[in-house]
Amino acid sequence: MTDTNGEAIAILGGTGDQGLGLALRFAKAGRRVVIGSRKADRAVSAAEEVCQTIPGADVTGCENSEATGQAAIVIISVPFEHTAGTVKGIKDALSEGQILVSMAVPLATAVGDGAMRTVGIWQGSAAELVQSLAPSGVDVVSAFQNVSAHRLRQLDQPVDCDVVVSGKKAPRSKVIELCKLVPGLRGLDGGPLSNARIVEDITALLIGMNIRYKLPDGLGIRFTGLPE
Ligand SMILES: NC(=O)c1ccc[n+]([C@@H]2O[C@H](COP(=O)([O-])OP(=O)(O)OC[C@H]3O[C@@H](n4cnc5c(N)ncnc54)[C@H](OP(=O)(O)O)[C@@H]3O)[C@@H](O)[C@H]2O)c1
Structure with missing residues (x-):
């Protein structure tokens, strides 16, 4: 059984916009980060970039399967259309007790259509698709879909966004804790994983609003009325 209190966070596809943004933020908070890539050298370069930006950061890079084996929490940060293939590729490296975080948004760009709408997924959401492919004992949690990569990478500013976290109670709580690392x-407790379909769709709405309001840094979302 993997110890989910372990410090390392793996980010598969952490060479890209969103994954590198999260890597920078978690590294800045002092957490050990393992960046994964299909190509180890790309992961190493991304890790070096983080270490140059944040002196003293504990960040390394390696191939996706190797990164998966080094962390209790594994965030998948590849475009939706490559998510299933990525999960299949790391299956043997996953073990009971690990948490797999899905932040993929099934944008219609995956089928050659626009980014302001999503496509239907047989399982209900990208996160539930990931759960259907994960080995038993590995829990999938849905999170971070509504967070802008641009805002993650503006390290001198708070990100200003609520993160609806869905999945089984215990792993969900772990990921809610993870959000506290990023100013x-x-x-927020988003209940069962099936609610991921609602959260994923919100991102398509945000992309359209970013265009209409001319906001290159991207909107965030906030829920009101919650106790402090
Ligand atoms: N960008 C945002 O603002 C944003 C916001 C919310 C949610 N998200 C979600 O976050 C995830 C990552 O988004 P992103 O914008 O960071 O994506 P991205 O920059 O386009 O790609 C991320 C990484 O995916 C890997 N990748 C590319 N093609 C692949 C393939 N054929 N098979 C396996 N891996 C492949 C690449 O890593 P290697 O080449 O190193 O393997 C790439 O660096 C997506 O699911 C997206 O829906 C993004």
């Missing part, structure tokens, strides 16, 4: 992010 301005507030993890």
Whole structure:
């Protein structure tokens, strides 16, 4: 059984916009981060970039399967259309007790359509698709879909976004805790994983609003009326 209190966080596809943004933020908070990539050298370069930006950061890079084996919490940060293939590729490296975080948004760009709408997923959401592919004993948690990569990478500013976190209670709580590492992010209890379909769709709405309001840094979302 993997110890989910372990410090390392693996980010598969952490060479890209969103994954590198999260890597920078978690590293800045003092957490050990393992960046994964299909190509180890790309992961190493991304890790070096983080270490140059944040002196003293504990960040390394390696191939996706190797990164998966080094962390209790594994965040999948590849485009939706490559998510299933990525999960299949790391299956043998996953073990009971690990948490797999899905932040993929099934944008219609995956089928050659626009980014302001999503496509239907047989399982209900990208996160539930990931759960259907994960080995038993590995819990999938849905989170971070509504967070802008641009805002993550503006390290001198808080991100200013609520993160709706869905999945089984215990792993969900772990990911809500993870949100506290990033100034301005507030993890909220989004209930069961099936609610991921609602959260994923919100991102398509946000992309359209970013265009209409001409906001290159991206909108965030906030829920009101919650106790402090
Ligand atoms: N960008 C945002 O603002 C944003 C906001 C919310 C949620 N998200 C979600 O976060 C995830 C990552 O988004 P992103 O914008 O960071 O994506 P991205 O920059 O386009 O790609 C991320 C990484 O995916 C890997 N990748 C590319 N093609 C692949 C393939 N054929 N098979 C396996 N891996 C492949 C690449 O890593 P390697 O080449 O190193 O393997 C790439 O660096 C997506 O699911 C997206 O829906 C993004």
